[in-house]
Amino acid sequence: MKFDRFAAIDWSGAAGARQKGIALATCVAGEDAPELVRPGHIWSRREVLDWMLALEGDWLIGLDLSPSLAFADKGAFFPGWARSPADVRGLWALVEDIASDEPHLGANRFVDHPEASRHFRRHGGRCGDLFPPGAGRFRVVEDASREQGLCNPYSNFNLVGAAQVGKSSLTGMRLFHRIGGKLPIWPYDPVPERGPVVIEIYTSIAATAAGLPRGRTKIRDPQTLDRALAALGSRAHAPLGRYDDHATDALLAAAWLRAVAHDRALWSPAKLTPELARTEGWTFGVR
Template sequence: MQAGRFRHFAAVDWSGAAGERQAGIAVALCGPEGDAPRLIRAGHRWSRADVLAWLVDALPEDTLVGLDLGISLPFADSGAFFPAWDASPPDARTLWAMIDTICATDPHLGATAFVDHPEASRYFRRHGGREGERFGANGQPGGRGRFRVTEHAQQLVGCKPYSNFNLVGAAQVGKSSLTGMRVLHRLGGTLPVWPIDPLPATGSAIVEIYTSLAAIEAGRSSGRTKMRTRADLNAALAAFDSPPFHARVPLSDHTTDALLTATWLRRAATREELWAPNALTDKIARTEGWTFGAI
């Protein structure tokens, strides 16, 4: 493992909301030498297509990119993403392709067509009290929904994950995850996605991140992971031995999430144990993926 070889560290706070340009998307980058993180295109209202183009055309060499979304859906709990659906994909990359194909006419890399699909909708909790009969654990309705193995690991370090099959509520990540999977499919393998792909010996790579993990490691409580002031951000950055963020730009919880997590990635990438979680098997890697930092 040569996890310490990366020269740049990027974090993308993502959004699955409807529409082209999203206030909830922010991109931050830092180098390896202890410099303060910076925002990419500060003040720009990003679209999902913009982020895809940046990853393809403008990403610095040897960058570890963290995407704040779920890179797959639960599989291990039921032996399938969609048990009882004969078209259920066998692995994450096939899942991405399926979602992108079904959503081909959705604008702005949206995923409405997939969650409204007559078969797929049986597994999601949607707005308006629409809950598929197979949303819950063991193929039953109700409850918090199904979770990946990595989300159980997130809970052990104090995070409060939501099921990627849940599309309701301010903290849900289902829409972000599904739209993100369309982006991952469109990258076409040009950027490896760990652990679905092996970590390459050279070049850039993508990992799934959960920004709350970075905030908790910086000393924030699990109920106070969001930062909206420069003072809170700089106190958290100091926990990772980073200089303060001085750029005079408006801050939101999305930009602070990206700035702190890019800085956390710089330190976390050198920790060999984070690349080898105890519960991560080859099959889980191919199907569910993993959240970097959850062990």
């Protein structure tokens, strides 16, 4: 498929109706710099959902969150729980069912569930008895990204610390539950010949591809942003009102998607099996 429009969404699992941590950037095929959608706006998760569902054309849409949890290591998302789903769509449905009355696509009620909570490390020193010693469980793609030197992933079962991604991933599962069947989500769905496609991304992979050192991928000034964009074949950006890493992550990731979307190897990772494609999924950019 040949994409001509690209979007990157820096997601947030924070509580509340609107999240300052959400940023959305787009660009078109060619060299024009990516731009923020509604710069200065504080997005809600539902607004992002509505924006995605309204898209027309050949879009590649990258979401900076993990749509799934580790499965392959134990043969289950939640070993020992009778409600543990057999695939990712069942996981999205389970999170939605338990957290359905929580506003703003929140997922706290899911991690507070008596059975689910046994698998998570939560704030206040609360660590479930089935959360393994150490860093927690990892998906196959997360181990692969570490082996390839792309990033230092955190377990999605870990909900503690500034670098954790578990909260954003769980709220993202409620988003994916709503776009499932309406927009194809790779690799859970095949890539169509035309129309929008949604993928999982790590913005840090885009940053390292642009030449930023691993572990220091956050950009908070215009000069560094322009150097990184240039490394990805993009023109300089229009000045921003504020340079926070949510906005710059989204801008850089959009330019990166445009630069690498044609790479066939990224669509056929060596370790992506049919079983993983229906359970754990994959992060675009990991080979």
